[in-house]
Amino acid sequence: MSATRRRATWGAMLVVLAVALAVGGREPSGPRSVEEQVHAVASRVRCPTCRGLSAAVSDAPAAEAIRDEVGRRLGEGQSEEEIVDYLVASYGTDIVLAPDPVGAGLLVWVLPVVVGTSVVAGIGIVLARRRGRRVRPTEEDRDLVARARAGGESG
């Protein structure tokens, strides 16, 4: 198959994929039920008496109390942020499961990005340099290979 036809095939595939993602890629928006909103807020905070579980999933009384409180405040028309702020004020900063990106909390978000980017960049630079100074194998090298291969087959 010619390179042009190959490109056309993959191009067509990308178009289909792009259309499908454009239709279905957006998170469902629009008015959410109260239950969904309670779940959204409660998912962001810890169940105070459990380890690691969010207040949205735990059956513990403390988690239920938080869900009730969130539902009540949503009913009063408070925004999700206001409710989270209230929960932080009453339970402490460690009630939130993903720290706000401020102060020390910023590090936990930024470090992986910074480290990841530098590692990828570093590998790119090293590989580019190595490719630049690749040497041709000498006759002696080929000999070594032949011998090693002969020896290696038995083991």
Add this chain to the structure above:
Amino acid sequence: MNAALGTAGVTLGLAASVLGAVTLGEGLRRRDPRFLRAGRRYVWLLLAGAVLATVAMQSALVGHDFSLRYVADNNSRQTPLLFTIAGMWSALEGSILLWALVLAGYLAVMVRHFRARAADPLVAWATLVSLVVAAFFFALMAGPADPFRLVEGRPPLDGTGPNPLLQNHPLVAFHPPMLYLGYVGFTVPFAFALASLVTGRMGEGWLVETRRWALFAWGFLTAGIVLGGWWSYEVLGWGGYWAWDPVENASLLPWLTATAYLHSVVVQERRGMLRVWNLSLLVATFSLTILGTFLTRSGVLDSVHAFSESAVGPALLGFFAVVLAASIGLIAWRGDLLRSPGAIDAPVSREGAFLANNVAFGAFAFVVLLGTVFPLVVEAVNGDRLSVGGPYFQRMTLPIGLTLLFLMAVAPALPWRRAGGEVLHRRLLWPAWAGVAAVVVAVVTGVRGPGPLLGFGLGTFAAGTALRSLGLAVAAARRDGTGLWRALAGRSSGGMVVHLGVILVAVAFAAGSGDGERRQLRLQPGQSAFVQGHRFTYLGVAAQQLPNRRATVARVRVDGGKVYEPALSQFPFATQAIGTPSVRAGLFEDVYLTLVAVPSGGSGEVVIGVTVAPLVTWIWLGGGVVVVGTALAAWPRGRARRGRAGTGTGADDDESAGAPPAQSEPPFPALVGGEHPPGGKAGP
């Protein structure tokens, strides 16, 4: 009696590991093979000590010998036999004993496996390193974590029993041993990595020999993690199986680095590259098992300041620091020998993809490690308390997970060294179309959001690539008349089967199996309610008296069919009632019922927790497929194939399963430089 026997076993194990290490060290110093052969025999004494201590512990547990503090704290006369036996790993001291037993077992297999080469300094050093590790764990038991400590004063007539959560489901008997077989198994490859650094023998020989050990350990660790998720799902009652809890993260961390190792080691075998990196991954994997034990066993998670209350925490942290410092020092010292002779020719090649895979797994491990220890570090530094939990890990690991799925889809089809457009087109076209089709079908059936759509699409793409590879292997075997078994056994096909298992798990994650639709239903007897189109009819409660607990069972009919019985149990010595979920498992959807509150104060109303979650079963199926694939991959090559010469059938494909490494292309870069002749220089 039990205490005396157990202490004797611990002492024997400690003495044997120390004496063995000293003997081997002396033999290495004098270059005297007699010492080296004598040194390895101490491993049998070590094993005897560990078995003796285990027998003493089990005899104390089964015989309810409450004169032992550990038994009094973790057993009672009412504890059923299974949980009595499992009581050995229900708390710190017994867990260390299990660790020591597994380590002694691995060491025994190791010295037996390498018995013909006992005088080889590389093997001797590896044995010495493992004995030092064993000495550490036996010293823990001889000192701060003594499983055989006696109660003060008169022994109690009955014990408190294990933690109620640990006597509620039979999986507790299997999950920790599996996990430990995984954790501890990495000691052997780690020991060989250090031995190769010390002896300066960086050739690929030791690596090939220990790769299968790493693979076994990895298989057990995978099984242990999946069983842990299953236990969590069946016992904890919140409808999920993975909470990004530090204890869970501690088991995931070595799994991530070990998975990276199992991939990058292929590059070293084929091309001789990534040596420092592979050694670092083995060191990281082993260190992370120690760090994980420190995190989960020292109490540091409850408070940074709690961990020094017992000497176990500082001991584990110190050992972790020593392991890390020694390994990094050795790698730095041998840096010149580790310089890799090859180079990556093109980024779009098999080795390029393996490199990308390692970067992604490295990033994954970094995120999990950072998120797990970050609250501890912040609290230690400035006293602030903050939590890093599910929402953080989900957001950070989603892009990494999708990248890994993409690599899984593309990499197995990439040729080594360099890929041409024609080859990629031929190998990837149908798998890629399958992935796109999956996205389209998902959109049409109402799936929304980039995460699930990309997860389904890339998962299908990757499954297509894996199935294509397996299909090629089967076709080649049929052509050669070698049979199905030979097509599937071996590293390439086994690896593809493992991929299929991981894809099942990944698709289940993408479908949101860990975060289903959740409701609490308040129902009177005879009343029904609907969740997600399912009808739940509450029939009534019943009381049950079991040997180790009193249970209240709610009878709930689901969709007019079978009756499910979620329960709340009251254990003696436990303040809180423990829930036991009841699950209707299905291939596409689980219905998960819990009893949240029993009727009280005259009203007959109960509170039933209902979670409807998609594809949870795929997690357990995927785990099973991974284990099968690991077993296939670990199957010795010689037994699966006719021999090395006859299988070079993959003329167009070096991917064809049977091809032994480096047959379809000159293995030139792998062999120039760095390779020392076997039996080369002895120790420093």
